[in-house]
Amino acid sequence: MPFPRGKKPSVTVGKIPKFNGKKIENQEDCPNVKRSSCSPEGAPKKRTAFVDITNAHKVHISLPGTKKKGSLKNTLKKSKNEAKLQKSESVSSESQEEEIRKAEETLVEDVVVVLEAVPHVDLPPHLQRPKIPEEFDIDAQHQDDPSLTAEYAKEIFDYLKAREEKFPLQDYMLTQPSLNSGMRAILVDWLVEVQENFELNHETLYLAVKITDHYLSTTPVNRESLQLIGSTGMLIASKFEERSPPCLDDFLYICDDAYKREELIAMEINIMQALSFDINIPIPYRFLRRYAKCVSASMETLTLARYMCELSLHEMDLVLERGSLLASACLLLALLTKDLGGWSPILAFHSGYGLTELVPIVRRLHAMLTSPPDDKLRAVRSKYSHKVFFEVATIPTLDLETLEKALQ
16 A cells, blocks of 8 residues: 655565664655745745836825825816717727728738748758658557647657667676675565555656666665665656655655665765766656557556566666667567567567567566566566556466467
């Protein structure tokens, strides 16, 4: 069950080492909580940052007892002029409407003439929409929905796929003398629990794992700091992905007060500097949703692919693969498991991968699913065994012989 933010939950941290730090007293209020004004009573109110942009300085304020001479005469004269004006307006209203209508018709005719006289100019190549064959255009049906940005969807995912080249990830365990792949897998399993308990977006979980891996690939750390790095990565990802991210105190509570507020803030600064403040890392979850749309996959099939993709977060060798390639392999294995066909031409067009490029990753995913489950890593399997996720974790895995025939 999700626990309310701001209260101390009971979270199983696995075997991640942690500090025995004391809880900080007199912590500041959660930044998400709206606080009342703390100005002392009787203090002057803050002035606006702008100067007076009205015409108030031009208005003459007359004090009581200082009436101008002839004010009554001026008032009567003003009332007489207003009456004449109203009478003239009522008489000429019809003629004015006719003049406005004629002016609008003339303006429309002039605009049409000008547009017809403008010569046709071809856009430069980088501004032209890529030509998509009609049978591969999965966004044509959404042209009238501005929220889906159908005219830019293909370019957006092409940009994300090209951006993957900027974030290569190597096996950094050789440069981490205090860590191993098992410790990292336990940390990822704990982050899955945090995402589920806080009811965060799945994009937040994937980005938090990416941020953690990229930081560990640049900075050697000791095992006592591993949970601090993971929770800070989740904090940064929440700020990037969530509409209402958890506050800093919530992350201190889920760590069982093992770290101080100052340590969490300092780690956030270190991670952002190590990543050069560029945390928009392409994640496989986004590509998976896009590619599933190409074949109009059902929600159950998409959830099965998501289960495989999320389970792969534990595997160090699969995390090193590009997100678009991993998403393609997860979708292909899900389609084969549900007997819905193989890698179709429309998937090859939008993903940019052929079947031969996906075969090694599909075989590795199949080995992951058929291997005995680790008792220390239960979060993902337990999560996807729920009815909300169609109990896809209980679906029998495709046997190896049938898989190899489908990959031929």
